[in-house]
Amino acid sequence: MTFFLQNFFNGIMLGGLYALIAVGYSMVYGILRLINFAHGDVMMMGVYFAYYSAVVFSLNPILSFTVAVLGAAALGFLIDRVAYKPLRKAPRISALITAIGVSFFLENLAVVIFGAIPKSFLDVFKDKSILEKTITVADARIPLLTFLVIIVTFAMFSVLFFVVYKTKIGMAMRAIAADIPTTSLMGVNVDNVIGFTFALGSALAAAGGIMWAMRFPNVHPYMGFVPGLKAFIAAVFGGIGSISGAVLGGILLGMIEIFLAAYFPSVMGYRDAFAFIILITVLLVKPSGLLGKKAIEKV
Amino acid sequence: MTSPTLDLSRKPILILDQVTMQFGGLVAVDDFTAEIRQGELVGLIGPNGAGKTTVFNLITGIYHPTKGKIVFDGIDITPLKPHQITHLGIARTFQNIRLFSDMTVLENVLVAQHHKFTNPDADRILKINGKSAKRVANFWFWRSVLKVGYLKFEKEMVSKAKELIEKLGLSKFMHEKASALPYGDQRKLEIARALATDPKLLLLDEPAAGMNPKETEDLMRFVERIREEFDLTIFLIEHDMKVVMGICERIIVMDYGRIIAEGTPKEIQNNPKVIEAYLGREWEGV
Incomplete structure (x- = not known):
C-alpha cells in the first residue's frame, strides 16, 4: 500500500506535468489543425526565464514564476504573429514545416543567449531544505514538492477550464475551433483569439516546464524535446483537439510510465519506449484518441 | 403591403x-x-x-x-x-447551415454578440479611420481578456441573447446543442445568430x-x-x-x-x- 501510494503521487505529478504541456498542443491543433512543434521549446524558454529571474535578478520564487509564465505567453503570442499568421491561408504542410523551423530557431537561440552548458535549476532555491521536506501519508513519505506541483497543476487547470467554458474569449476559441470563417462573420477578430490561444498554451507549458525542472533540474537548450514529445503523445492519446482529452491523456501517460517502472523494474530502461508503444497502439486501435471525436470528412 | x-x-x-x-x-x-x-x-x-x-x-x-x-x-x-x-x-446566413454544432443555442447567439460589447465605438470610429478602429478594437479585446469590469457586461449579454432567442420562438431549445434542433429551427437559429450582430x-x-x-x-x-x-x-x-x-x-x-x-x-x-x-x-x- 505504501509503495502504491508513493507511486500514485509520483504518477499524478508526472502526468499533471505532461497534461499541462499537452493542453497547448491540443488547443492549437483544435483551432488551426497545426502541430506546434515549437511548443516544447517555448516551455524550455519559460524555464530559462524563471532561472534567470531567480538566479540573476534574484526575484523571489513566486515572482520569478509569474515573470516566466507571462514571458512565455508573450513569446507564444509573438511566434504566432511572426511565424504562423502569415501562413494562415497557405497549405497546412507549410505551417508544419515552419513549426519545426521555429523549434530549431528557439533551441539555437537559447544556445547563443543562455549557453549550451547545462545549469542546475536547484540554484533557484536559496534554502535547499525545502527540497528535503516530506509529508507522510499512510506511511508513504511524499516530498512536499510533489504536493506543491499537484496543487499548482490543478489550480492551473481550473483557471483553464474557467477561461475556455465560462468566458467570452473561451467561447470565441471554441467557435473558431468549429469554423473559422463563420466566426469571423460573427464579428470576432479571429487573429486576436488565435494569438490569445497561443499565449494561454505557452503560459501553461512554461508553468509545467518550471515544475518539471524542479524534479529534473538539468536546464539546457534541448530540454524541451523529451517532455514536448511525451506531451504530444499524451495529446494524441487523449484525442488531439480536445482539452479534457489532453488532461486525461497526460495523467494516464504519467501513471502508466511510473507504475510500469515501479512494478517491472527490469524494463525500467525502456520507460520512454512505453510512451511510443501507447502512441502506436492508439493510432492503430482508436486513431481519434480517448475523448477525440471521430472526424467524418465530407466527400 | x-x-x-x-x-x-x-x-x-x-x-x-x-x-x-x-x-x-x-x-x-x-x-x-x-x-x-x-x-x-x-x-x-x-x-x-x-x-x-x-x-x-x-x-x-x-x-x-x-x-x-x-x-x-x-x-x-x-x-x-x-x-x-x-x-x-452586415450579417449573413449560409446555403448549407453553418452553426457551431457542438455549442448550445444560447452560446451560438452569444458568439455573434461578441463584438458588440467589445467595441462599442467601432461603428463611429471605423467611419473616420479604419486604422484607429483596429487599435481601439485591440484595446477592448485585451481588456476583455483581462476582465476589467467585464462581468457586468457579460451578464447583460446573456440576457440580451435570451431575449432575442425568445423573440424568435426558440426558447424551448435554449440549452440544447445546435445540432439537435429540427432542420427548420436550425435555419431560424442561423438567422437569430445573424441578427445578434445587430445588422x-x-x-x-x-x-x-x-x-x-x-x-x-x-x-x-x-x-x-x-x-x-x-x-x-x-x-x-x-x-x-x-x-x-x-x-x-x-x-x-x-x-x-x-x-x-x-x-x-x-x-x-x-x-x-x-x-x-x-x-x-x-x-x-x-
Missing part, C-alpha cells in the same frame, strides 16, 4: 460598383453593378454557378474583388476584413433550401416579420420561385457572373432573357 418598389427617395445602403471577381481564368462575377436601398427586400436569382454566393462572399469580405468597389452605408468596405464588415452592420443589412443565402412547402411558408412569414421588427434591409438568394416572387420587391437575375435582368417580380417573370437563362434558347427554324 407597403412596397414602394422603385421609391428613389430611399437612400442606397449598399452599392456594388463594377465589381469583378476572377479566380485564375474564371470570371465568377463580372462587372456587377447594383444598389440596394434602405429597407428593401431584394432577391438575387440565377441558374446554378451563376456567381450568386460569390457576390455574398464579396460583400462580407471573405473575398476581395479583383476590380470594383463596394460601399456600405457611405463607407468603402472593399478592403475591410469580415469581422470589421460585421461590426458595420442593418441581412444577407440570406437560400434560406428555404431543403424545406417542405409548409416550412417554406413559415419561413416567408418569418422573414417578413423580422424585417419589420428589426428594421432590416434584406438581400436574399433563393431558388424557390414561390419565395422569391412572394416576398421580394425587386429581383436581380444573374447568369455567368453578369446581371442579365433587374425589376419587379412581374417584370422578371416575363423577361425573355431570364426565361432563356433558365430554360435555354429555342433553336430558330428547327
